[in-house]
Amino acid sequence: MKDHELPTDYIPGTFKSENLMNVSRRVFIENGAFLLATFGVCAVAWPDSAPMVSESDPTAVALGYKANASSVDKAKFPQYVPGSSCSKCALYQGAAGAASGPCPLFAGKAVSAQGWCSSYVKKP
């Protein structure tokens, strides 16, 4: 029996709730398993699959991104405050304690937790 079909023992004018309940439960379990597998793979895949932003990336060059904040060109970026880094930036989306994580300015790539760029915004 397909999900959209009535049970084979359905008699017009009657209502067999247990048959409909079995279909609903099966559909719920099937869809739930699919969603769990999909989101589980995505969550696990992110840290290992995202390449690191290269300092030679055009966006990285434009923003003065450095994987190690201590190597920021302080003459070119006077707004850099020693001690600031991606892990302390409001835009950083990496997990606490992670070596790297996503940043919306570099879609699909990871920035170093110890990095810095001129778009740095201190976490509140």
Ligand code: SF4
């Ligand atoms: Fe790092 Fe913030 Fe710049 Fe992103 S915006 S690269 S998290 S300093």
